[in-house]
Amino acid sequence: MASQKTIKIRVKRYIPEKAEEPFYSEYDVPYSEDMVVLDALNYIKDNLDGSLSFRWSCRMGVCGSCSANVDGKPKLTCSSFLKESKGDSILVEPLSHFRTIKDLVVEIDVFVKKLKSIKPWIIRNEEKPIADGEYLQTPEQRDLIKQTSMCINCMLCYEACPVFDMDNDFIGPAAAAISYRSVMDSRDDGAKERLDILTSKHGVWDCTYIGECSVVCPKAVDPALAIQKLKAMGGISIIKSLLPKKK
């Protein structure tokens, strides 16, 4: 019987109760063409080292929990196939723009706070009675928000964003893209409220349009474009507010 092919998985570990500094652990994992990095991590957890910590849930690129740097690039580990690796080993590291709690698990409070600040829900001036039915949209209205609706909050865009790396207060790509989705939603009346937040000091202005957020997005959302559109919408809204009002 032919021996099982294996691949080396190198994981950046951080166990604060054991060592102050992060360190790397290497594991030989059975390899098959259909395996993704998350499968390898789960193999390690189940068979080699139960202390390895990482987040995951859906295994199908929907929940956005399993984000990590795979060979130095921000990716969902559930969507990164082992066969895509060019070398004979794969390096898995936690997202570096967030504080590491343990191994590949990072503190997400910074992102959640941003998400909460932009009120990612439908804001209505007046709610209609449930008996009146749903708030309907035409296919054209839906198309306006379809792309940004795909965001799964995986934070890979924040990992790719050099501005967020330097300034954690920056609203960042995902929160901006989700805001854009709400601002453009035909059912929503909160555009002004959101644009005020997005055009404030820590809003969208610091985006330098590098566009890496859009490159790394696993759901093909284009946060860089959403930010530029928000800058234009917010800017025009501010200029209008500075003009004398008609009596």
Next chain:
Amino acid sequence: MAEPDKLEAVLWLTFTLGGFIAALFIPVIIVINNLAPGIGALSQEIVSYDSMLARLGPLARIFFLIVVVASIYHGMHRFKFVLFDIGLLKFKTPIYVLTYAIIVISAMIAIYSLILIPNP
């Protein structure tokens, strides 16, 4: 309640306007001044300094002033972002002062030059 940053909005909108003006007019100026005479589509005489000077009325001066200042503004705003991208965001205030000072000085030089150029 978050307050909109009105200054940033004005700076960014001016940047986009500058980019629009630069992208629209600079290629036209390059074609008229350089490419067209080079390929024989315009005679060298028409684009000579004296000939252009003869056409440099007040409107043309304002046009060139707008094109020059808008292009420099656009370029410096972008340059500011390049400096942030290479890791200098912590020097935000000095970078703002430096880039906008260059814009103001360039605008003053442009105005002075256009006033200095003699009328036809």
